[in-house]
Amino acid sequence: MSKKYYRDLKEYLISCGINIVESFPEEENYKEPLSFDTIINQLEAIAEFHKKTMGISGLNVGLLENNTGKKIERFKVYIKKLKRDIKRYENEKAKNRFEELILQKAPEYLDRAEKCIRIIYDNGYYKLIERSMKRNEVCLGNTYIDNIRKNEMVNIRDIRKCCYNMVEFDTIHFLGKLKKRHNKLDFKAAISEFCRLEELPLSSEIFIRAVLSYPVEFMKYCERYRYGKKEWNEDEYAKKLLGVIEKDDDSLL
Structure with missing residues (x-):
């Protein structure tokens, strides 16, 4: 857990090895509809963001809003x-x-x-919350291709929606956007891959599927x-x- 005090969120993210950019170049593989490989690469970028940023200490109270639950x-x-x-x-x-x-x-x-x-509740929701709070998990909030991409580094444009929350919600945002666009994706397989990358249990898979199924x-x-x-x-x-x-x-x- 990071014990250093940071002046602002940008300073913290840069210290984690996150690159803050103004824009992304036009890239063929990021044109809609997204390919399966691009979707998986995006899940990898999201998972890497989480691994780099989780654990910021209570010394930085007020740096991030808490949206858990x-x-x-x-x-x-x-x-x-x-x-x-x-x-x-x-x-x-x-x-x-x-x-x-x-x-x-x-x-x-x-x-x-x-x-x-x-x-959601029968599947151990409170345990997922407890894990998130113990690890001080950080969510980007906007995880679509117009806000986060990965090449040699994780690159982010807008950090205003960053918050404390369960990491599951970052993939819910990304996959929810694809679902709304009627992307012909095997969503269950994508959810399983995300949970593998994040080393999350089956309960997380079920939770993500339940949230994405809510009308x-x-x-x-x-x-x-x-x-x-x-x-x-x-x-x-x-x-x-x-x-x-x-x-x-x-x-x-």
């Missing part, structure tokens, strides 16, 4: 609020196409969401409608939600 708590809040919405739309009758869609489709998505949460896009659109976060009318909200439903990927569980 926040995403799963947010997932649970989504479920509670959607249940309230369904009950309200049933009692007051659906007022528009969006609310009708929620009454038709939400039970299926709630079932999937609750299954994901159940698997987060559906939940986000329900929240946007609930709080009027977008300047859309009811028909636009319904159209957007239908797009999410049509593009919905299969669960990895």
